[in-house]
Amino acid sequence: MKPTMMPYKRHAIFCCGKSCGEQMPLLNYLKDRVMQAGLIVGDPNAVRVNRAGCLGVCAQGPIMVVYPEGVWYCNLDEAAIDQIVEQHFKMGEPVESLMFYRYG
């Protein structure tokens, strides 16, 4: 038997590693903003948010990677999270000014 996958549009993996400052309050802010934006299961733009340990690029944390685009964000703060939720998660347009890498 295989697991059932919930119908998320995106997966946001947020680093809570030591060198990124173990930013649990900022992770919780991200989760709250996603909920407030209605990006939950049932919405076509639903986002699954998970925390991670070190993602291997600690220099300008906090770091977050978003799939399926494979977009990496750095230097995150509340204002950056707000912009990512509005522009990337809701509109499907990654925030170029906050990106430092993209797969492909």
Ligand code: FES
């Ligand atoms: S601790 Fe966040 S990328 Fe290393």
